Amino acid sequence: xxxxxxxxxxxxxxxxxxxxxxxxxxxxxxxxxxxxxxxxxxxxxxxxxxxxxxxxxxxxxxxxxxxxxxxxxxxxxxxxxxxxxxxxxxxxxxxxxxxxxxxxxxxxxxxxxxxxxxxxxxxxxxxxxxxxxxxxxxxxxxxxxxxxxxxxxxxxxxxxxxxxxxxxxxxxxxxxxxxxxxxxxxxxxxxxxxxxxxxxxxxxxxxxxxxxxxxxxxxxxxxxxxxxxxxxxxxxxxxxx
Numbered sequence: 001x002x003x004x005x006x007x008x009x010x011x012x013x014x015x016x017x018x019x020x021x022x023x024x025x026x027x028x029x030x031x032x033x034x035x036x037x038x039x040x041x042x043x044x045x046x047x048x049x050x051x052x053x054x055x056x057x058x059x060x061x062x063x064x065x066x067x068x069x070x071x072x073x074x075x076x077x078x079x080x081x082x083x084x085x086x087x088x089x090x091x092x093x094x095x096x097x098x099x100x101x102x103x104x105x106x107x108x109x110x111x112x113x114x115x116x117x118x119x120x121x122x123x124x125x126x127x128x129x130x131x132x133x134x135x136x137x138x139x140x141x142x143x144x145x146x147x148x149x150x151x152x153x154x155x156x157x158x159x160x161x162x163x164x165x166x167x168x169x170x171x172x173x174x175x176x177x178x179x180x181x182x183x184x185x186x187x188x189x190x191x192x193x194x195x196x197x198x199x200x201x202x203x204x205x206x207x208x209x210x211x212x213x214x215x216x217x218x219x220x221x222x223x224x225x226x227x228x229x230x231x232x233x234x235x236x237x238x239x240x241x
Contacts, residue, residue, distance in 0.1 A: 001027050002048060002077075002154060002187060007057035009043060016209055017043055021057070023204055023214045027153075030176055030186045032196040035206035041189040042082060044206065045158045048187070049079050061154060075103075077154035078147030082162065082189075084139035088132035092123065092142050095131060096149060103150035110149060117145040121168050137163040144172060155179060157188035161195060173199050197230040 002025040009018040018040050025031040033041050046052035048059050050066045050073065059066045064073035086095055093114070100110040118124035121141040123134075131139065140163045147155065155176070161169050176186045177199055190196055196203055197217055205213040205220070213220055217230055224233040 001025060001060075001062055001185060002156075003060040004044075004048070005058050005060070007047060007054055007059060009047060009052065009055050018047070019209045021206075021209075021211055023211055025185050025187050025202075027185055028180055028183050029201045030180045030199050031188075032200040032203045033187070033189045033206060034191070034193060034196055034203060039206045040209045041206055042158055043209075045079075045156060045187075045189060049077070049156055050074060076152065077156050078150065078152040080140075080143050080147055080155075080157045080160050082158040084136065084143050084163075086131060086139065086143065089130060091130055092118075092127040092134070095142065096127070096146055099146040100149060105150050113149045113151075114145065117148055120171055121145060122165075135163075137165060137168070140164055141168055148175065154185045155187065157186070159190060160188055161190065161192065193229070193231045203230075 004021050004023055007018060007021040008016050010016050021044065033044065035041050043052065047054050048061070048066065050070050054067055058068075059073075061073045061076040064076055066073040087098070090098065096114050097110070100107070100114075105113075114127070115124065118127055121144070123138055123141050123145075126134065126138060131142065134142065140160075144160065157176075160172060164172065173195065176188070180186050180201070200217065202214065202216055203220065204211055213223060215223075217233075220230070220233045221228075
């Protein structure tokens with residue numbers, strides 16, 4: 001479970017990029033955050049993961065404060081950023097073993113998990129190659145495998161489908177739903193509203209640093225007085241007219 005409590009962040013003094021944000025991501029939930037470009041989605045994720053300091057408020061991950069207990073809090077989640085940046089001089093296998101060492105994954109379980117996931121995502125034959133030779137999509141797959149390998153309860157994914165081929169995209173969406181059904185939490189940002197509509201149990205709409213809606217897609221349609229697609233509801237609720 002991830003709890004965001006009265007959180008604010010200011011990049012420029014006096015101007016709040018995130019303004020008094022409050023919502024809770026329950027266990028057993030695929031939770032999507034959507035919003036226009038520059039709304040604060042990635043900033044929110046960077047605060048949850050401890051990449052960016054919080055000016056006001058706090059964020060709890062399974063009860064651990066990201067500000068007061070950052071190491072313990074970070075043990076509770078796996079994170080896939082929006083850009084696949086990693087140690088590119090390593091081979092794919094070396095990188096996965098490095099992540100396995102960081103999270104103290106048993107070597108036998110680690111190798112089984114790496115083989116299983118790498119074959120599913122179609123990069124098993126590339127693991128001995130240096131990451132610098134990988135395409136963007138291959139790097140994204142490697143990052144995803146590194147997160148799934150240590151099986152964290154909370155998945156935090158920033159635009160995770162970017163760069164993935166259709167097969168890998170389908171697989172990741174399937175794994176996200178399965179992970180939530182096991183009593184865990186999946187939190188992700190996306191611009192692809194069709195994806196959010198198909199797999200999310202709940203969504204949050206962020207606009208200009210403020211949460212304008214939290215709830216189910218059905219509830220959003222009721223609030224926006226539309227009964228067609230999530231896209232139409234989203235456009236109506238974020239309209240400045």
